[in-house]
Amino acid sequence: MEKNKIRLAGLIVVTALQIFFMIGCSNDEPKEKIAKTEKQNENAGHSAAIKLTDNELKEFGIEIKQAGAGVITNHIDLTGEIKAEPSRLSHIIPRFPGIVKEVYKTVGERVKQGEVLAVIESNESLTPYEVKSLVDGTIIELHMAKGDLVGGDQVAITVANLDKVWTILTIYQRDINKIKAGQRALVSLSAEEKGEEGIISYLSPVVDEKTRTASARVILNNSSGKWRPGMFVSAKIFVSEKKLSLVIEKSALQTLKDKTVVFIKRGNEFFPQQVNTGMVNDMNVEITSGLQPGQQYVSKGSFTLKAELLKESFGGEE
DSSP, X not given: OHHHHHHHHHHHHHHHHHHHHHHHHHHHSOHHHHHHHHHHHHHHSTTOOEEOOHHHHHHTTOEEEEOEEEEEEEEEEEEEEEEXXXXXXXXXXOSSOEEEEEEOOOTTXXXXXXXXXXXXXXXXXXXXXXXXXXXXXXXXXEOOOTTOEEOTTOOOEEEEOOSXXXXXXEEEGGGGGGOOTTOEEEEESSTTSOOEEEEEEEEOSSOOTTTOEEEEEEEEEOTTSOOOTTOEEEXXXXXXXXXXXXXXXXXXXXXXXXXXXXXXXXXXXXXXXXXXEEEEOSSEEXXXXXXXTTOEEEEEOXXXXXXXXXXXXXXXXX
């Protein structure tokens, strides 16, 4: 009986020491480490909020959109050249050899069908006759001046109707099977501009033996005169399209602590929210989880919010 009491007392003492040791260790844990962990949890969750006024949003160039369904398109980049449509070129050859008496137009001037371009005196009859334009268009070549002797089969004037032009694109062998007539094309002069949409109307059935390339044709409206024959252009050919339930702008994505996040808006506060992505192209990205249709997110300027969040995090660790 006495031995049992001694054993019980010993167990009580050991248990008390264990409790004391545990409490002591807990109190000795650095508060800085706890604060840091809490801060990390905040940065990964919704509690890490950034407040911005409307003026600050405008100042930082931050744009907000609503998440929803969209289309992811994939494209192939090609280069090419603007050319005049052959059927819209008029090559004027004087009917009778003679001396040029008058030239009323010059290169670059627009003319109407039936408008007089020059007067030539026939060598045979010595009678002057008028040279008229056969089409509406722009003079792109002029090979005569007052006093010149013209005749034979020499083209004196070329008039081009440039209201529509051709874009002739070069297709390398590796891409030939991906490109088809009827696909959408976005033609531009530089990477900075939006470009103009067209449709591939023709795909060459043969490959050039020397360059090992084929060609595609896109017809562009040129009523503005923007597209000039001889210009070098680039084009995006859209080879696939897929409708998806949730698509946002690619510029919205940021990386925080090795996780992909999107900044969502609640009231006047912004929170980083972890997301998973799917299909992607140059402009847009599919969101497979982490964001719901209808949520407002930062589509442009999200890097500014990330920088602000990191600044606050570093300040909390000092």
